[in-house]
Amino acid sequence: MVKWMQLILEKVIDNTQNAFVPGRSIFDNILLVQEILSGYNQKHLPPRCTIKVDLQKAYDMVNWEYLLAVMKLFKFLTRFISWVEQCISTTYFSISLDGSIHGFFPSSRGLRQRDPISPYLFVLIMESLHHKSKTMQDANFKADIYSVTVLHEVLEEFRILSGLPANAQKSQILLSKAAEQHEQQIVNLLGFPRGTLPVRYLGILLITSKLSIADCAPLLQRIDSRIAGWIQANLSYAGRTQLIKSVINAIM
Template sequence: MEFPTSYFKLIEACITTPMLSVSFNGGLCGYFSASKGLRHGDPLSPYLFTVAMEYFSCLIHWAAIDNQVPYHSRCKELRITHLCFADDLLVFTNGSIRGVAGINRVLTQFYKDSGLRCNPSKCELFCCGTPDEEQQWISAYTGFPLGSLPVRYLGVPLISGKLTSADCSVLVDKITARIRTWQAKKLSYAGRLQLVSSVITSIMQYWMALFLLPQKLLKEIENICNQFLWGVGNRSLRKKALVAWKYVAWPRNEGGLGIRDFKKWNQACVIRHVWNLLAESGSLWVRPGPYGISQGSQQGLGYGGRF
């Protein structure tokens, strides 16, 4: 990447001009100049991080072209070697010794050029279909510990099969824990209604927009919310609800309480994925080739299916 000299001078000024001080016993102990790094909150910091990861992307891309890092079988057609978001990085390969060695060379070269090194205590290896002996060798070679599948990324599970209720247990646990803290307080009926319709739905929003959640899971969450809604300061989630959830989820002008119907809400949220497939926006997430969906086809995606 050929940056102008003025760009390097700008970065150097951002690093060397700030003055720092140490607070000791409530007082500042003089000031000193910084020699490297950016201060917290510097607007230039995200751009420098993006530039660094762009260079890493080029390194691993060149390694894949030279066949030093073979593609994972699920990533070969799309030519995906890695995904990065903020300071998280996922690297994919076919699990061969050549692929692991190639990734290690890329990380070493990136460290020599940028000074950025992977922290082994914050890295994990996830192997599937690899013999235990090879997994142990890869772990010893890279210095990264072995992790267990399924893995959670950005708060949600990464799985290739159909989503099950067990995969979403963390969502149920989060909702249950939040409700139990509320049950310790003397809340009115209107207060409980507001918490269910605003706080609980905000917790579910992220999951609703990503997955077609299992019917069993949605039913369980409905029961938990309904029992809390009709409880009177009790500490148990097993109190029988006075009105069925399907009536509670009716619109107010039809006699309901205006709370969203979770199943219909989930279907409405994932409709955007179907639109992305049909709109052919070109994003990695909507390319249909590897999954056998021909260009221009409009195959039905029933509830409970997967993309």
């Protein structure tokens, strides 16, 4: 099932989503957001607003009916959808209490952690949000109250359907200099605090200018520390290349 999902994702997932899609690099997302934030500290540019949304307990809150509906929307085979439904709905949990395992409890929502197919199913759900947001592209969006109101409605509709609410404490609003006049209204509407640059995104601190080696140093140090333990291993060049890719994917 996982291999089949890997083959089909590239066809149904938009190019702006790169996580868990074979042949794509999540680093492209970093470069894209870095480009979006370029010039945020300049007042003469048009007002801009970036919303960094963190979903609350994402895997645990997924609405199964919504997931299956999304798969139908993307024209997955009925048999495959049935297999997925069996995988997600027949899960039982037990709890450890005072060192002893107790009971088996059925679940009514969510995706299993560490299940190899769960990340791909979650990517499909996020693609449904992306499809909804694409309908706003031709609406002359900018950092004004009307645009933010429509965005808020989209996020609220997504929450109701998918069961995935935004975490207000971890989400942030990034405003350009030209948009600061709307700060209080935007903050009140979305319920997210205003963030400040630099902001960490996928392990990288993003700024309003081009990223330097120093900006990427913390991530490079993490990668180096993970790889250091394997230096003595007798790996071929291809093996070392694959190791580095695996470490980077795990960290990102």
